[in-house]
Amino acid sequence: MAVKPTVSSNACWMTSSSSLLPVANISVNVGGKDVSFNCLVDTGSERSYLCKGLIRKISMSSPMKSRRFLIKTFLGNKVRDLQEIDLRVKFQDESRQVSFLLDEHLDLSFKIEGLGGVISDLRKDEVKLAADFSCMKNDMLPVHGLIGIDVIKFLGPLQLTQFKDGFAFSLSQGMILFGDVSDFKSCFSVREQAGLNYNRVVGKFSSCNVTHVYFVLEPKSNHLDPWSCFDEAAVDRSIENMFNLETLGVTDEVCSSYDKIKIAAFRSSIEYRDGSYYVSLPWNLDKLNEVSSSYNVALAVLDKVVNKLSDKNLYSDYCKVFLDQENEGIIERIHVPHSEFAKYTWIPHRPVYKTESQCTTKIRPVFNCSLRMGGKPSLNDCAYTGVNLYTDMLELLFKFRTDTLVLLADIRKAFLIVKLKNEFDKNRFCFFLKLEDELICFRYSTLIFGFVSSPFILCYIVKYHVEKHAAGPCRDMLLNNFYVDNLVKTHQSQSELLKLYVEAVTTMEKSGFELKTCSSNSEIVSQHIQLDNNGSSHGMVCEKVLGYTYDPMLDEMKLSSGGVERIVSTKRDMLSVNSSIFDPLGLVLPITIKGKIMLSQVWKLGIGWDQAIPNDILSLWNSFQKSLKDIxxxxxxxxxxxxxxxxxxxxxCDASDRAYGIVEYMYQ
Known part of the structure; x- marks a missing residue:
């Protein structure tokens, strides 16, 4: 017989291995009957093979021919006499004839300890698998064939996806798992907890560098005071960044080829089901495996939070926020033995207190995804931050000052509406909580505030959803009048504004987004808002709009309260007070410019960040600071x-040796 060279890279593994090889179930037609069996998926093989377990059944019904082949593998070359059989393989919407080689010596079935339990848990989670595991006994999976590229090319695209702690190929007929079987273990059972003793676990596993703990508990504030941890040269360089064009909103942002690739991959991951959007997070995977578990820091931080809030009788209020999130499906309990803490990423959290009258929840948790340990990257370091999709805030503020009628709205719990698609992502957002005497493990099944990719993802999903709807005024409003989760719209017509409100609520509800905290200076629109129960629940007259305070009754805006009451004695204090006044429209610049001029004087004197300010300047500053309380x-x-x-x-416009100023009047 002539020798027909073929190429085949046969699988090789140790019988004691815990590695799950990629297996899929295929169906062939034999004598008019369909026969299904598991096959090893081998992209390194040119031909497909059948094992001895199927040969008898097939040889009775289908003609075969013997041929001589030169088999080339990574172990060497060998001439083999093999039988060849043509069978029709059923694919998703069609069937194709494929020639299989029959090898009586090929045995691909394998046993992995614990595989049966893993598959059982996946079935409970309703995970669709491409292989047939129903025929498995005692962790032994029967595999009766090997499919090479002559069959794989008809299966459809093998999309590599993150799944739990490992990876899988995603096909329309299900997931093809591969890798260490422990990566697919399901340690989760909703609302079930083995009960870890809080004091015992914290006492044993919370030892860590105290610097990391206080980095979480006392993070950098929103303005410039945090630079106390840097030397003066570093602070000076940071100040320079304040006056970059990008900081002032003048950018020449171009979507790079890298951005396009990352955004396309993220877009392809979006799924809409059961009235919600599910996404895979855009990671830089080459760094992600280096992120520390941080369970010891998370435990140490929790212990300090528990003690501090318990002393103030606030811990039950803090826990209530989490329990409410659990009831809404935002977080879920997971059972993780302390021996497996290191397999998950634990995010430390701390409480923040909201003093504004408009806030209905006065104590809220904040998660720190920027924690670095031992020179390793943080979660935020490993995430793709995305491009800026926001409407320019200054532009939106200018729009807010037009027309006689206003509509305001917020997306309720905006970040927590977008759901995480896979276990791999969820396991990066685990956290601890003390409930009674037990340590309970939770994880987020949604985006969280504090994760650097969340703003981009939220904005993208909102636009993705809105763009599906027909063009019109409502679509334009939802695309161009949101800043993060705040909707700001003005109009001249009450009937048109009411129509926009009704249509916007309906449109956003279809994606799971609820427009709440709605308000208007239109009596007709306000009545409909109250009837829909979409109004503010804080009971205050004023609303917060893009950093300002707005009174719908008077149609008047004011500055929000800032950190103007801080006691000032150093240059650092002066900078912090100046930076705490949020006034992008420059409404009170004639007053606040005095503080900037004094800061400039201190700068020229060469005074250090923490040196005392000269008495003559400090006296002028104290007088200036009193006037800030009135603005x-x-x-x-x-x-x-x-x-x-x-x-x-x-x-x-005008200028002096100390400052310059511009004022614009619009006359109608």
Whole structure:
């Protein structure tokens, strides 16, 4: 017989291995009957093979021919006499004829200790698998064939996806798992907990560097005071960043080829089911495996939080936030023995207190995804941050000052509505909580605030959802008038504004997003908001709008309270107070410019960040700081111009050796 060379890379593994090889179930037609069996998926093999377990059944019904082949493998070359049989293989929507080689010496069945338990848990989770595990006994999986590229090419795209702690190929007929079987263990049982003794676990496993604990408990604040941990040169370099064009909003942002690849991969992961959006997180996977588990820091931080809040009788309020999230399916309990803590990423959390009258929840948890340990990256270091999809805040504030009527709304728990698609991502957002005397393990099944990719993902999903709807004023509003989760819209017509409100609520509900905390200075729109129970629940007259305070009754806006009451004695204190006044529209610049001029004077004197300010400057500063308390009471008319009328723009500017100023008047 002629020798017909073929190529085949046969699988090789140790019988004691815990590695699960990629297996899929295929169906062939034999004598008019369909026969299904498991096959090893081998992309390194040119031909497909059948094992001895199927040969008898097939040889009775189908003609075979004997041929001589040169088999080339990584172990060497060998001439073999093999039988060849043509069978029709059923694929998703069609069947194709494939020639299989029959090898009586080929035995591909394998046994992995604990495999049966893993598959049982996956079935409970309703995970669809491409292999047939129903024929498995005592952890032994029967595998009766090997499919090479002559069959694999008809299966459809083998999409590599993260699954639990490992990876799998995703096919329409199910997941093809491969890798260490422990990566697919399900340690989860909703609302079931083995009961870890809190004091025992914390006492044994919470030992860590105290610096990491206080990095979580006392993080950098929102303005410039946090630089106390840096030397003066580093602070000076950070100050320079304040005056970069990017900081001022002048950017030349271009979506790079890298961005396009990452965004396309993220978009392909989006699934809409059961009224919600599910996503896979955009990681930089080459770094992710280096992230520390951080369970010891998370335990140490929790212990300090428990003690501090218990002393203030606030711990039950703190726990209630989490228990409410559990009831809404935002978080879920997981059973993780302390021996397996290191297999998960634990995010430390701390409470923050909201003093604004508009906040209905006064104590909230904040998670720190920026914790680095031992020179290893943080979760935020390993995530793709995305491109800026936000509407420019200054542009939205200018729009807010047009037209006579206003509609305001927030997306309720916006970040917590977007759900995580796979176990791999969920296991990166685990945390501990003390309930009574037990340590309970939780994980998030949604985005969380504090994760660097969350703002990009939220904005992308909102736009992704809205773009599915027909073009029109509501679609335009939802695409262009959101800043993160805040909707700001003005109009001249009450009927049109009411129509926009009703349509917007309906459109957003279809994706699981609830428009709440709605308000308007239109009596008709306000009545509908109250009837829909979508109004504010804080009971206050004023609302917060893009950093300002807004009174719908007076149609008037004011500055929100900042850190102006801070006692100042150093240059660092002066900088912090100046930075705490949020006024991007420059409504009170004639007052606040004095503080910036004094800071400039201190700078010229070469005074260090923590040195005392000279008494003459400090006296002027104290007088200036008293005036800051009054600026929060200054009201400004919100409506300046109407969109549908022409405007004359008049601009004045002037400069001195200390400052320069520009003022623009719009005249209608």
């Amino acid at each position: 929060q009471n200054i009201g400004f008319n919100r409506c300046s111009v109407q969109n549908d009328l022409p405007v004359i723009l008049i601009m004045f």
